[in-house]
Amino acid sequence: MNLDLTEEQKLIQDTAREFATAELAPVAGELDRGGDQKIFFANLKKLAELGFMGLNVSEEYGGTEAGVIAFSVALTEVARACASTAVTLSVNNMVCEIIQAVGSEAQRQLYIPKICSGEYLAGAFALTESGAGSDPAGMTTTAVQDGDHWVLNGSKIFITSAPYAGVFVVWAVTDKSAPKGKGISCFLVEQHTPGLVIGKKEEKLGQHASATNELLFQNCCIPKDALMGKLNDGFRVAVGELAGGRIGIGSLALGVGLAAMDAASAYSVERKQFGRKIAEFQAIQWKLADCYTDLDAARLLLMNAAFKKEQGRSFGKEASMAKLFASEAANRACYEAMQIFGGYGYTCEFPIERYARDARICSIYEGTSEIQRLIIARDILRGFS
Amino acid sequence: MIFELTEEQKLLRQMVRDFAEAEIAPGVEARDEEERFDRELMYDKLGELGLTGIVFPEQYGGAEADYISYAIAVEELSRVCASTGVTLSAHLSLGANPIYLFGTEEQMQTFLKPLAEGSKMGAFGLTENSAGSDAGGTKTTAVRDGDDWIINGSKIFCTNGGDAEIYIIFARTDKNAQKHHGISAFIIEKDTPGFSFGKKEKKLGIRASPTMELVFENCRIPAGNLLGEEGEGFKVAMKTLDGGRIGIAAQALGIAQGALDAAIGYAKERKQFDKPISSFQAIQFKLADMATEIEAARLLVYQAAYRASAGLSYGQQSAMAKMYASDVAMRVTNEAVQIFGGYGYTREYPVERMMRDAKITQIYEGTNEVQRIVISAALVK
Ligand SMILES: Cc1cc2nc3c(=O)[nH]c(=O)nc-3n(C[C@H](O)[C@H](O)[C@H](O)COP(=O)(O)OP(=O)(O)OC[C@H]3O[C@@H](n4cnc5c(N)ncnc54)[C@H](O)[C@@H]3O)c2cc1C
Ligand SMILES: Cc1cc2nc3c(=O)[nH]c(=O)nc-3n(C[C@H](O)[C@H](O)[C@H](O)COP(=O)(O)OP(=O)(O)OC[C@H]3O[C@@H](n4cnc5c(N)ncnc54)[C@H](O)[C@@H]3O)c2cc1C
Numbered sequence: 001m002n003l004d005l006t007e008e009q010k011l012i013q014d015t016a017r018e019f020a021t022a023e024l025a026p027v028a029g030e031l032d033r034g035g036d037q038k039i040f041f042a043n044l045k046k047l048a049e050l051g052f053m054g055l056n057v058s059e060e061y062g063g064t065e066a067g068v069i070a071f072s073v074a075l076t077e078v079a080r081a082c083a084s085t086a087v088t089l090s091v092n093n094m095v096c097e098i099i100q101a102v103g104s105e106a107q108r109q110l111y112i113p114k115i116c117s118g119e120y121l122a123g124a125f126a127l128t129e130s131g132a133g134s135d136p137a138g139m140t141t142t143a144v145q146d147g148d149h150w151v152l153n154g155s156k157i158f159i160t161s162a163p164y165a166g167v168f169v170v171w172a173v174t175d176k177s178a179p180k181g182k183g184i185s186c187f188l189v190e191q192h193t194p195g196l197v198i199g200k201k202e203e204k205l206g207q208h209a210s211a212t213n214e215l216l217f218q219n220c221c222i223p224k225d226a227l228m229g230k231l232n233d234g235f236r237v238a239v240g241e242l243a244g245g246r247i248g249i250g251s252l253a254l255g256v257g258l259a260a261m262d263a264a265s266a267y268s269v270e271r272k273q274f275g276r277k278i279a280e281f282q283a284i285q286w287k288l289a290d291c292y293t294d295l296d297a298a299r300l301l302l303m304n305a306a307f308k309k310e311q312g313r314s315f316g317k318e319a320s321m322a323k324l325f326a327s328e329a330a331n332r333a334c335y336e337a338m339q340i341f342g343g344y345g346y347t348c349e350f351p352i353e354r355y356a357r358d359a360r361i362c363s364i365y366e367g368t369s370e371i372q373r374l375i376i377a378r379d380i381l382r383g384f385s
Numbered sequence: 386m387i388f389e390l391t392e393e394q395k396l397l398r399q400m401v402r403d404f405a406e407a408e409i410a411p412g413v414e415a416r417d418e419e420e421r422f423d424r425e426l427m428y429d430k431l432g433e434l435g436l437t438g439i440v441f442p443e444q445y446g447g448a449e450a451d452y453i454s455y456a457i458a459v460e461e462l463s464r465v466c467a468s469t470g471v472t473l474s475a476h477l478s479l480g481a482n483p484i485y486l487f488g489t490e491e492q493m494q495t496f497l498k499p500l501a502e503g504s505k506m507g508a509f510g511l512t513e514n515s516a517g518s519d520a521g522g523t524k525t526t527a528v529r530d531g532d533d534w535i536i537n538g539s540k541i542f543c544t545n546g547g548d549a550e551i552y553i554i555f556a557r558t559d560k561n562a563q564k565h566h567g568i569s570a571f572i573i574e575k576d577t578p579g580f581s582f583g584k585k586e587k588k589l590g591i592r593a594s595p596t597m598e599l600v601f602e603n604c605r606i607p608a609g610n611l612l613g614e615e616g617e618g619f620k621v622a623m624k625t626l627d628g629g630r631i632g633i634a635a636q637a638l639g640i641a642q643g644a645l646d647a648a649i650g651y652a653k654e655r656k657q658f659d660k661p662i663s664s665f666q667a668i669q670f671k672l673a674d675m676a677t678e679i680e681a682a683r684l685l686v687y688q689a690a691y692r693a694s695a696g697l698s699y700g701q702q703s704a705m706a707k708m709y710a711s712d713v714a715m716r717v718t719n720e721a722v723q724i725f726g727g728y729g730y731t732r733e734y735p736v737e738r739m740m741r742d743a744k745i746t747q748i749y750e751g752t753n754e755v756q757r758i759v760i761s762a763a764l765v766k
Contacts, residue, residue, distance in 0.1 A: 138659070202731045202733075204731055339752065339753070348587035349587070357741075360722065360740075364727055
């Protein structure tokens with residue numbers, strides 16, 4: 001066992017950290033409060049130029065081919081500064097990877113370079129529907145073949161990056177009579193396609209700079225070759241690719257948790273009460289010890305999942321464990337950090353309250369903590385039956 | 386032991402609940418969003434209902450009810466709107482109660498009566514920039530000048546600040562005395578020359594409740610506004626906070642109950658995998674834990690309230706109640722958001738607001754670390 005990052009991985013981590021510190025951290029608070037979206041977009045472009053939109057994608061398609069561990073550490077660094085940027089990055093990488101994994105050669109050539117280069121600010125992953133969240137196989141959006149086209153009807157909700165995504169990976173029912181989950185296919189839909197309507201924007205607790213919208217398909221007509229992967233095999237793709245995405249979300253959560261704890265540690269050696277630095281009280285020391293222990297365990301779980309994926313081994317359970325643990329640990333860390341800041345932590349003058357709001361979604365999206373536990377338990381029990 | 390509310394307490398609960406649901410609930414999201422304190426709705430009406438002086442004797446404008454009734458009122462208001470809950474708690478426990486506990490007859494007639502009747506609102510300014518948990522570190526000064534006191538300094542994080550008419554302020558009157566012994570309490574009215582308001586805080590939660598900086602620049606007040614003995618201000622503050630913790634504990638309890646109610650409603654309606662999510666053990670057990678913790682919190686809160694009314698010591702019990710109820714509020718609101726899934730993260734449902742509101746209950750009126758200090762000090766003394 002070797003727990004060190006390689007030189008290349010370290011380089012990527014350093015690059016991400018430098019960029020995040022110099023460019024993202026100074027604007028994250030402003031973007032959270034509804035600041036100029038152009039800044040957010042400009043940073044996405046710069047990140048694309050740094051090669052961060054396709055970290056685990058082949059160079060042939062404009063990717064960086066740096067691997068999954070590099071992806072994870074880069075995302076953590078970005079999330080330390082701005083979770084909204086990090087989630088966009090995570091979804092973009094996931095979309096590139098899906099297209100690389102199941103798309104045709106033409107689809108790969110057409111879309112991946114655009115996301116990797118920043119020509120498209122984002123790609124979107126459109127699975128969830130109002131009635132189908134944890135149970136995406138319960139979706140009702142349909143795709144019906146009509147001559148040389150597919151016609152999509154229905155709606156999706158909670159779609160990250162929808163208003164500025166260049167391409168959408170969309171799941172729809174193609175065989176209503178098939179057993180649940182067996183009649184779903186995956187499509188690539190370009191922005192501005194007639195019949196694709198960007199709907200309501202969600203007002204959220206956190207991650208404000210990242211847009212989350214409804215998507216409506218109103219007789220949305222896409223070419224026949226917009227089908228990605230095999231017909232009626234889409235659900236399997238979604239489930240498989242979400243596992244990779246979970247490494248992204250876990251890494252994001254870790255970054256936010258670390259940002260909160262680092263801020264709290266710095267504060268605890270500055271702030272004095274009762275004539276002493278509050279860091280001198282065991283109550284504060286214990287919080288720091290517990291939270292950093294949690295976060296380090298999260299990091300190791302993430303590295304383990306990333307390593308397995310990089311090795312081409314099965315990694316679904318590991319990714320779920322990492323996402324479950326990291327997201328819950330990040331939440332705890334943010335609230336403990338706020339506690340260490342006392343009343344100040346509750347005000348918008350310090351970034352802690354933003355960290356707490358940003359972290360909270362991590363145990364919900366890309367599969368809630370309950371769904372992660374379901375996946376983990378199923379995998380474990382398989383070994384005993 | 387009788388684990389049953391009296392008829393009056395039950396009637397009061399029903400009355401406050403009906404009022405909160407009918408009048409406070411509408412607009413609660415907008416007031417949060419706009420950081421807007423609606424004085425008439427969130428305070429004046431509480432006066433009409435007899436809540437603003439609920440625990441004080443009738444001769445001082447009160448309703449002469451017990452502390453359990455007070456806790457119930459704060460709980461029911463907070464179940465719907467935590468900002469309204471803290472408005473009442475800060476007014477009654479922190480603004481009015483120290484006058485009742487330490488005031489002269491004249492101060493009670495002049496200041497307590499209008500506060501209890503609800504024609505004026507109270508607030509409490511103890512915390513300073515560098516004196517939070519360590520209130521003994523107060524730097525604001527009061528210097529005697531003939532028949533007056535002259536106050537200089539500033540206070541931060543004052544709930545009801547700006548809107549309240551009457552403020553209980555702590556200032557150092559003897560620089561040479563030992564830390565805790567040189568502080569005195571004063572009653573200061575809004576619009577006193579030299580008393581102004583500084584920054585209003587932007588906050589994670591309880592956004593409809595104003596949190597203000599108070600600034601004193603050669604603010605001159607009559608000697609008759611000294612509350613309690615000179616040099617005994619720290620004691621005034623600590624006694625006041627003992628009672629205040631019952632209010633905050635009740636606030637936390639109400640927030641938790643509101644979140645549980647919302648989560649139960651949602652869990653029964655929301656279907657995934659063709660079943661209501663309430664049919665999954667993961668959700669059922671969450672609800673069971675939430676309800677059990679809330680019940681335990683409620684008993685701790687009512688116990689502290691009971692002891693306060695029965696004339697028993699209750700400092701340790703109110704610290705336990707505040708610490709436990711606020712931790713429960715955090716856990717319960719967090720789980721409620723989880724039960725709502727992605728919807729819980731949006732402003733369309735109330736649980737994200739409840740979670741934002743819950744966090745402050747672990748911090749103000751003594752952080753939970755300070756509560757542990759209070760509790761353990763009583764244990765090992
Ligand atoms: C900010 C944000 C961004 C998002 N981005 C995207 C995106 O880009 N693309 C996309 O497709 N989706 C996205 N989502 C959707 C997200 O993935 C879903 O919200 C999530 O999967 C949960 O689904 P739900 O909200 O319908 O909750 P539900 O599925 O209704 O879950 C409600 C509760 O029931 C529990 N539950 C459900 N089923 C079970 C079970 N069998 N056993 C035990 N407990 C169960 C859940 O854990 C949860 O606690 C996003 C959501 C948000 C809020
Ligand atoms: C919304 C809001 C409303 C408020 N309303 C009022 C009000 O109406 N009137 C008023 O006077 N004040 C009010 N406050 C102030 C509040 O009571 C203080 O914020 C609180 O007492 C904590 O003080 P602090 O913020 O200075 O934190 P600090 O005292 O700096 O504490 C920082 C951290 O150190 C810990 N700590 C401190 N000392 C110790 C120790 N000895 N051992 C272990 N840990 C320790 C704390 O628990 C905390 O985790 C309000 C605050 C807020 C945010």
